[in-house]
Amino acid sequence: MKPRHQRMIAIAAGLALLAIATALVLNAFQGNVVFFFSPSQIAAKEAPVDTAFRVGGMVQEGSLKRRADGITVEFIVTDTAKTIPVVYRGLLPDLFKEGKGVVAQGRLGPDGAFHASEVLAKHDENYMPPEAAHALSQAEAEKAARSVVNPVVAAPGGSR
Amino acid sequence: MIPEIGHFALIVALAIALVQAALPLTGAARRIPGFIAVARPAAQGLFVFVAIAFGCLAWSFYSNDFSVLNVATNSNSRLPTAYRIAATWGSHEGSLLLWVLMLSLWMLAVSVFSRSLPEDMVARILGIMGLIAVGFLSFMLFTSNPFERLIPAAPDGRDLNPLLQDPGMVFHPPMLYMGYVGFSVAFSFAIAALLDGRLDATWARWSRPWTTAAWIFLTLGIALGSFWAYYELGWGGWWFWDPVENASFMPWLIGTALIHSLAVTEKRGAFKAWTVLLAIIAFSLSLLGTFLVRSGVLTSVHAFATDPKRGIFILCFLAVVIGGSLALYAWRANRVAPGARFDLLSRESMLLANSALLLVACGAVMLGTLYPLFLDALGLGKISVGPPYFDSVFMPLMAPAILLAGIGPLIAWRKGDAAQLVRRLRWVAIAALLGALFVPLAFGRWAVLASVGLLLGFWIIAGALAALAVRLRSGTRPGPAFLGMLLAHAGIGVFVIGVTLVKSYETERDLRMAPGDTAQFGGYEFRFEGVREANGPNYTAARATITAQRSGGSVVRLEPEKRVYLVQRNPMTEAAIDAGISRDLYVSLGEAVEGNAWTVRIHVKPFIRWIWFGCLMMAFVGLLAASDRRYRAVRRLEDAPAADATVIRRSPA
Numbered sequence: 001m002k003p004r005h006q007r008m009i010a011i012a013a014g015l016a017l018l019a020i021a022t023a024l025v026l027n028a029f030q031g032n033v034v035f036f037f038s039p040s041q042i043a044a045k046e047a048p049v050d051t052a053f054r055v056g057g058m059v060q061e062g063s064l065k066r067r068a069d070g071i072t073v074e075f076i077v078t079d080t081a082k083t084i085p086v087v088y089r090g091l092l093p094d095l096f097k098e099g100k101g102v103v104a105q106g107r108l109g110p111d112g113a114f115h116a117s118e119v120l121a122k123h124d125e126n127y128m129p130p131e132a133a134h135a136l137s138q139a140e141a142e143k144a145a146r147s148v149v150n151p152v153v154a155a156p157g158g159s160r
Numbered sequence: 161m162i163p164e165i166g167h168f169a170l171i172v173a174l175a176i177a178l179v180q181a182a183l184p185l186t187g188a189a190r191r192i193p194g195f196i197a198v199a200r201p202a203a204q205g206l207f208v209f210v211a212i213a214f215g216c217l218a219w220s221f222y223s224n225d226f227s228v229l230n231v232a233t234n235s236n237s238r239l240p241t242a243y244r245i246a247a248t249w250g251s252h253e254g255s256l257l258l259w260v261l262m263l264s265l266w267m268l269a270v271s272v273f274s275r276s277l278p279e280d281m282v283a284r285i286l287g288i289m290g291l292i293a294v295g296f297l298s299f300m301l302f303t304s305n306p307f308e309r310l311i312p313a314a315p316d317g318r319d320l321n322p323l324l325q326d327p328g329m330v331f332h333p334p335m336l337y338m339g340y341v342g343f344s345v346a347f348s349f350a351i352a353a354l355l356d357g358r359l360d361a362t363w364a365r366w367s368r369p370w371t372t373a374a375w376i377f378l379t380l381g382i383a384l385g386s387f388w389a390y391y392e393l394g395w396g397g398w399w400f401w402d403p404v405e406n407a408s409f410m411p412w413l414i415g416t417a418l419i420h421s422l423a424v425t426e427k428r429g430a431f432k433a434w435t436v437l438l439a440i441i442a443f444s445l446s447l448l449g450t451f452l453v454r455s456g457v458l459t460s461v462h463a464f465a466t467d468p469k470r471g472i473f474i475l476c477f478l479a480v481v482i483g484g485s486l487a488l489y490a491w492r493a494n495r496v497a498p499g500a501r502f503d504l505l506s507r508e509s510m511l512l513a514n515s516a517l518l519l520v521a522c523g524a525v526m527l528g529t530l531y532p533l534f535l536d537a538l539g540l541g542k543i544s545v546g547p548p549y550f551d552s553v554f555m556p557l558m559a560p561a562i563l564l565a566g567i568g569p570l571i572a573w574r575k576g577d578a579a580q581l582v583r584r585l586r587w588v589a590i591a592a593l594l595g596a597l598f599v600p601l602a603f604g605r606w607a608v609l610a611s612v613g614l615l616l617g618f619w620i621i622a623g624a625l626a627a628l629a630v631r632l633r634s635g636t637r638p639g640p641a642f643l644g645m646l647l648a649h650a651g652i653g654v655f656v657i658g659v660t661l662v663k664s665y666e667t668e669r670d671l672r673m674a675p676g677d678t679a680q681f682g683g684y685e686f687r688f689e690g691v692r693e694a695n696g697p698n699y700t701a702a703r704a705t706i707t708a709q710r711s712g713g714s715v716v717r718l719e720p721e722k723r724v725y726l727v728q729r730n731p732m733t734e735a736a737i738d739a740g741i742s743r744d745l746y747v748s749l750g751e752a753v754e755g756n757a758w759t760v761r762i763h764v765k766p767f768i769r770w771i772w773f774g775c776l777m778m779a780f781v782g783l784l785a786a787s788d789r790r791y792r793a794v795r796r797l798e799d800a801p802a803a804d805a806t807v808i809r810r811s812p813a
Contacts, residue, residue, distance in 0.1 A: 006503075006504055010512075013513070014516060020556075021520045021521075024524070024556055025524050025528075025553055028552040032545065032549040032552065033544075033545055033549070034545075035543050036542035069672065070755075070757055070759065091748070091759050094730065094731045105544075134542060
């Protein structure tokens with residue numbers, strides 16, 4: 001084989017590798033990227049019904065209940081404007097507390113509750129999960145907008 | 161007074177670093193011996209002053225000096241001594257100081273163990289490392305001074321994050337940083353060679369032991385971090401594809417490609433430009449990792465208070481280093497003489513393909529890590545890219561790399577013999593297939609992924625054994641470096657087998673258990689005996705006793721704890737693990753519920769220890785390679801022009 005042919009083969013192999021990698025990446029992104037929605041967005045029916053997503057906000061004070069099986073918990077996540085009930089079977093992370101920020105990953109159930117497969121831990125008491133902080137500030141901004149401007153005009157702008 | 165001495169030492173260190181960067185680099189370019197001679201003493205002086213600064217900070221932590229802001233926010237008078245000292249690098253500022261300390265340690269090592277290198281080369285290498293030190297020292301002095309005073313002093317400190325109060329905190333960060341920063345040596349060698357135009361096999365031989373050393377530290381650091389997360393976080397996971405983990409894994413991937421590529425450059429004179437590029441990328445990724453972890457872009461256990469000024473500083477530094485070195489590369493790389501020719505079927509092309517695969521896999525990891533950050537920064541919405549993405553991209557890319565790693569040692573340099581290769585691979589393939597078919601039977605459940613993983617694991621181990629057999633039959637005694645390579649490959653095999661078995665056959669249950677309750681799964685019967693109080697020096701705890709018994713086997717006693725640390729008042733899960741070669745039993749305690757019961761999470765994790773044992777085997781390669789006489793006797797080889805030829809003749813052809 002001539003050196004020129006070899007170089008061609010090497011280049012072709014490199015391109016094929018890149019193509020395969022790109023296909024893998026795109027495919028994986030399509031299936032595995034998890035979007036984030038706030039309770040307000042879920043209330044506005046913006047969240048998907050058939051795929052998993054994340055919800056974030058604050059655990060409402062006094063909302064944490066344990067079902068009779070002792071292992072399933074229910075709590076309400078709020079962004080101060082809207083709320084969403086969450087059901088989760090399993091151990092809660094150490095720093096899960098009422099009145100503190102939380103992020104849960106799961107799907108919307110037919111009962112209208114969010115069935116979490118994972119409730120995310122935070123590592124530090126002063127740390128608010130960024131998604132939760134985002135949801136709270138969004139709801140805050142929307143409320144402020146409503147109180148100043150005509151609500152009909154403000155609503156679409158507030159819920160991006 | 162002590163903190164001020166530390167602060168002053170840092171300022172002196174910055175001044176020395178400026179001198180160390182300016183004079184030797186100018187001296188090497190203009191051939192001024194006086195300037196060149198500055199490099200070594202400057203590097204040693206820099207080490208002394210950084211060590212003084214570090215000592216001062218450690219002393220402030222040790223002596224509970226709560227008039228230092230850093231101490232007041234990260235320590236407490238009731239914190240045990242070992243953790244008080246480890247808390248030195250528990251904060252953003254302190255960890256930067258550790259970074260610089262490691263950098264100056266590497267510089268010291270270069271200045272001492274480089275007697276065989278030409279003086280102007282040493283001057284260039286230390287000059288470039290000096291430039292890096294200038295960047296980091298000014299970052300510390302201008303944006304994150306670890307010695308900042310708190311006036312009036314706090315009566316007591318806010319304590320170290322309880323998660324960090326663990327022996328892992330003492331070893332993981334220094335080890336990891338040693339590896340991260342170690343790539344600065346390979347980087348400086350590469351830049352020095354580009355500046356000098358002396359990119360040849362000798363350069364690769366100098367650069368190799370340094371790169372291997374850094375790679376070993378990084379491997380150990382990552383493995384320690386994974387092990388720590390496994391037993392400390394209480395979730396039983398060992399790798400989360402968390403951005404911070406990825407930040408350390410990306411330089412590892414490129415570092416792995418780099419040590420292989422360096423081997424080719426040294427032995428065959430090929431891939432010079434490619435090797436240099438990998439050296440630049442490896443260190444750039446170390447810097448990117450520092451940026452990701454330290455800038456506040458990410459929030460995790462590793463990231464601290466956000467200060468935009470810091471992020472922008474590191475980003476600019478990153479742009480200068482990466483942009484500058486890539487520009488230099490573009491300018492100089494075409495002057496590199498082409499290397500020796502090789503056939504498509506040869507060890508060279510196997511290694512080239514492997515490093516390309518590692519580079520692409522690293523790119524995929526980087527994409528998954530940075531894409532959510534970009535979207536967020538541009539205000540396009542919040543997404544998360546979790547383990548499923550990384551699993552489905554990374555594994556298909558690594559599978560061919562592992563197949564090639566099994567073949568590589570069996571094929572000759574330059575021109576492979578296809579018929580001979582097939583003969584050698586026959587037994588390897590049979591062994592791998594047998595393992596892949598029969599091991600799942602032992603677990604009673606067959607799964608495609610389990611078989612694929614086991615096939616790869618056994619393939620690379622059998623490949624390493626076959627290479628050893630070939631070498632022994634050829635009558636040449638295998639050198640330590642060759643044995644080290646085989647051991648590292650076998651380590652990957654052990655790692656892959658461990659990962660496969662854990663992923664395929666682990667079981668996990670979340671349960672509510674009252675005293676006397678039992679649960680059966682994973683071949684064990686678990687029995688909840690009860691909970692009692694057990695207090696530590698700076699925490700109160702509830703300690704449960706759970707016994708596990710395999711039918712007919714002995715009883716294993718597990719005592720997981722739920723701790724509440726006195727200062728930060730947060731609950732902390734302390735898992736109990738019964739470790740074994742073939743399985744770990746892992747129990748963590750949830751919370752107390754009605755009826756004197758607790759929630760409990762129990763895992764049975766088959767062969768999980770193999771994951772870290774495989775990493776240890778990989779790290780061990782370095783000790784063997786470092787003991788190879790060829791590196792200790794660099795001077796002799798350098799004097800002998802036929803050195804390369806001897807090396808080539810020694811390998812089986």
